[in-house]
Amino acid sequence: MRYVVAVAETSNFTRAAEQCRVVQSALSHQIARLERELGAKLFDRTSRRVRLTPAGEAFLPAARQALDAAERARAEVAAAAGEIRGRLAIGAIPTVTAIDLPTVLKDFHLRHRQVRITLRSGASEELVEQVRQGGLDIGFLGLPVGLRPRGVRGRELARGDLVAVLAPGHPLAGEDHLDLHQLSAETFVDFPAGTAARIQSDQAFTAAGVRREVAFEVTTVDFMARLIRQGLGIGMMPASFTSELPDLPTVRVRDAPARVEHLIWSRLRPSPAAAAFLALLGVPHDDPEEPVDNPHGPS
Missing domain, CATH: 1.10.10.10 (Winged helix-like DNA-binding domain superfamily/Winged helix DNA-binding domain)
Structure with a gap:
């Protein structure tokens, strides 16, 4: 086989x-x-x-x-027999910031050298399905407020607002604050329609009663940043992530979209490696299932 x-x-x-x-x-x-x-x-x-x-x-x-x-x-x-081994398959959105994932993975590797760690980057909705089907042990997601992944267990890690990300020299780059009505006249670079990363912004603009044009749909943050640098559009990214893009000006938005970062794992009993990883994060995986939109989860 x-x-x-x-x-x-x-x-x-x-x-x-x-x-x-x-x-x-x-x-x-x-x-x-x-x-x-x-x-x-x-x-x-x-x-x-x-x-x-x-x-x-x-x-x-x-x-x-x-x-x-x-x-x-x-x-x-x-x-x-007291030895953790096997496979640990993790999936994460590119903009996860609630934890320093590379540092955590290094710590886990030093503790459990017999575990084969794999990491897959992807969209939140894809990661939920892969955890549900058993292809991934752990997932780190970013979802709009109020949206819960189904068929998995999880904890909320953090929540925060998105900010406007602009090209250097953009006329709005010097503003202290903006609102979605002011931004609606701009051309946008965003994630594909229907994805969790896009829905949070679409919902906010709809709630504000304004429409916007998303001319560039991309699947990676790096590509989004490259298009923004060329002045082809502006973007909306988590405020906690923008330190990764120090050359791009950001402006806070009064009626900003918000997102929640989640940690998820299977409803089935986790493997020894997955249980050890959750323990490293301070998450008791064998507790009764906790709603993933609980604002009092670990941060």
Whole structure:
């Protein structure tokens, strides 16, 4: 099953064999043997590419679950003997500021060197789904006030306002405060419509009774900042994050959009590695579920 997953992820038998640290002939032989046992081909092979058959598409999710279960079983045995090992998969929005995530990850790594840590950056709604499905153990989100992720456990970490981010030399850069009505005439750079990072701003402009033009929709903060620097538009970013962009002027907004940062994890019992990470953050994962929009969560 491990060989099948490797081939599916690399679309190449040679790279899969290198990843699994076996010779290609052994990998091919074992997959062919599995296909005979299953009575179905898992891959269509040509000289140029390898792709899953319908049978392979059906087999792959169950194979991944079985491998995860086997790894979890080994981790549980090790934890019973006092050793934390296994995998810790974390997802985070690019603008998480409630904790210093790189520092926390370094601290966790020094404490638990047998744990393989992975980090994935993404949109809040994607991270919620991945935690819910078990692809991620932990998620750090940013959501509009009042919006709760469903199907997961969590704690509120922090909340704060967004500020206007402008190009150097922008006519509004010298203002102490602005409001959304003043900003509505500007062209905006923002995240794609429908994402949590966009909804918080859209809701605020709607509440203020004004409309704005979002001409540039991007998925990363770096790209957003590059467009703003060129004077193509202005943006709205969390005030706590703008220290990462010292060259871009920011102005506070009186009726600013607000966001809440959340820590989430699965409703199922966390793995030993995930439980150890939550303990490092001071979060008792085995307490009764706490609403993630509780303003009294840890900060």
